[in-house]
Amino acid sequence: MATETIEQLVEGGKATAAPPLGPALGPMGVNIGEVVSQINKKTESFKGMQVPVKVTVDTDTKEFDIEIGTPPASALIKKEAGIEKGSGNPQEDKVADLLIEQIIKIAKMKESNLLGKTLKQKVKEIIGTCNSMGVLVEGVPAFKAIRLVNKGKFDKEIKEEKTELSEEDKKRLEEEKKKLQAEIEKRRAQYEKMAKDIIDKMAGKEKGEIKAKLREAKIPEEIISEIMPAEGAAPGAAPEAGEAPAEEKAEEAKPAEENKE
Numbered sequence: 646m647a648t649e650t651i652e653q654l655v656e657g658g659k660a661t662a663a664p665p666l667g668p669a670l671g672p673m674g675v676n677i678g679e680v681v682s683q684i685n686k687k688t689e690s691f692k693g694m695q696v697p698v699k700v701t702v703d704t705d706t707k708e709f710d711i712e713i714g715t716p717p718a719s720a721l722i723k724k725e726a727g728i729e730k731g732s733g734n735p736q737e738d739k740v741a742d743l744l745i746e747q748i749i750k751i752a753k754m755k756e757s758n759l760l761g762k763t764l765k766q767k768v769k770e771i772i773g774t775c776n777s778m779g780v781l782v783e784g785v786p787a788f789k790a791i792r793l794v795n796k797g798k799f800d801k802e803i804k805e806e807k808t809e810l811s812e813e814d815k816k817r818l819e820e821e822k823k824k825l826q827a828e829i830e831k832r833r834a835q836y837e838k839m840a841k842d843i844i845d846k847m848a849g850k851e852k853g854e855i856k857a858k859l860r861e862a863k864i865p866e867e868i869i870s871e872i873m874p875a876e877g878a879a880p881g882a883a884p885e886a887g888e889a890p891a892e893e894k895a896e897e898a899k900p901a902e903e904n905k906e
Contacts, residue, residue: 755771
């Protein structure tokens with residue numbers, strides 16, 4: 646049996662016959678509309694995320710098989726938390742809170758891509774990714790949540806593979822997210838004022854010397870970059886082409902010692 650395979654990234658639930666999928670499928674002689682329909686059905690739960698899709702076609706019978714991958718854990722965390730990006734200063738600024746049921750849900754979705762042998766170990770891997778994104782778990786920093794998992798606090802939920810939240814839980818998490826955002830904005834305003842005061846006092850000094858002073862005052866790098874961008878770069882400039890967002894670079898980052906059983 647001769648087969649041909651194409652692999653593409655599509656937006657969950659929104660694949661179309663337009664490029665890049667349509668032109669790739671065209672020469673294979675399959676019913677493109679049917680393929681697209683099945684892809685959208687299989688990826689509906691990943692709306693708003695880029696999903697890896699693999700389509701294998703039997704060149705003789707034109708029958709096809711569709712395999713759906715999963716977005717990065719960081720993307721799934723952002724979706725569950727209802728945020729657009731992780732924290733730029735994860736050690737200090739916490740952008741959202743997730744409950745253990747949501748962590749279990751993500752761990753099950755990423756099950757085949759995680760290193761852990763048990764669901765409990767996989768849950769800790771996902772919590773490790775939350776750590777690099779500034780996302781709390783059960784109201785505490787991720788490294789503390791891993792300690793709680795190790796102590797067996799969530800054994801019942803993990804054993805029963807609980808993934809559903811009550812409406813009350815969802816409402817509470819949304820309120821917590823607003824509270825965290827308000828704290829970030831307040832802290833940011835304080836840092837910005839401190840940075841501007843330092844810059845004003847050091848007017849005429851070398852740029853490198855001013856940056857060193859800002860770092861000495863523990864001003865977050867994100868704010869330093871915005872206030873004093875690199876030579877030739879505009880304030881708030883995006884990372885260079887090909888550079889991944891911070892939370893995706895640290896996709897599998899986790900506190901090594903705490904992640905052990």
